Amino acid sequence: TKIALFASGSGSNVQAIAEAVEAGTVPAEIVLLVCDKPDAYVLERAEKLGIPTFAFKPKEYESKEAFETDIVSRLRAAGAEYVFLAGYMRLIGPTLLNAYRNRIVNIHPSLLPAFPGKDAIGQAFEAGVKISGVTVHFVDEGMDTGPIIDQECVRIHSGMTRDDVQTAIQKIEHTLYPNVIKNLLNGNREEQN
Numbered sequence: 001t002k003i004a005l006f007a008s009g010s011g012s013n014v015q016a017i018a019e020a021v022e023a024g025t026v027p028a029e030i031v032l033l034v035c036d037k038p039d040a041y042v043l044e045r046a047e048k049l050g051i052p053t054f055a056f057k058p059k060e061y062e063s064k065e066a067f068e069t070d071i072v073s074r075l076r077a078a079g080a081e082y083v084f085l086a087g088y089m090r091l092i093g094p095t096l097l098n099a100y101r102n103r104i105v106n107i108h109p110s111l112l113p114a115f116p117g118k119d120a121i122g123q124a125f126e127a128g129v130k131i132s133g134v135t136v137h138f139v140d141e142g143m144d145t146g147p148i149i150d151q152e153c154v155r156i157h158s159g160m161t162r163d164d165v166q167t168a169i170q171k172i173e174h175t176l177y178p179n180v181i182k183n184l185l186n187g188n189r190e191e192q193n
């Protein structure tokens with residue numbers, strides 16, 4: 001299955017997915033990495049991984065509809081069937097949603113519906129919750145609101161710093177996301193293991 005990844009930052013999830021593809025555990029070909037920040041570290045990773053990239057500056061387009069139209073035509077040209085958001089810090093608009101209905105998936109670093117939006121790890125840390133985690137869900141028009149595919153929890157022990165929590169969450173992400181993608185592409189949504 002041909003898949004595209006979207007990212008805006010460091011790209012550790014992109015790396016984890018690419019390694020799972022390389023290892024043959026995820027039955028996919030990564031045909032495009034879309035990035036809205038031309039100086040993001042993920043682009044260096046993609047180059048090393050041999051993944052084709054499309055980096056753009058949203059401000060250079062007239063509207064969100066305009067850049068999403070460009071993205072959709074590049075996704076189609078590359079043959080992408082699914083889109084996996086991996087730290088793409090932008091709400092998906094109707095242009096992309098209509099083109100890839102029920103085929104856009106996101107990973108979010110909290111147990112949704114708790115702590116949607118930006119800095120979910122900081123929000124959970126500030127709230128003092130003892131259990132947080134990671135959610136993988138289908139994307140709809142809302143902010144981190146679509147149907148949940150899978151979740152995994154992370155216990156926040158007293159004495160952990162915000163960075164410790166982030167490290168624990170990212171470690172879970174790097175196995176959960178490739179696993180969910182594998183199951184989705186294999187056609188079993190319920191059994192995630």
Ligand code: GRF
Nearest residue numbers: 009010011012013087107109
């Ligand atoms: C991850 O924590 C992901 O859940 C969130 O953004 C972060 C991206 O990290 N949506 P990275 O760029 O994959 O390292």
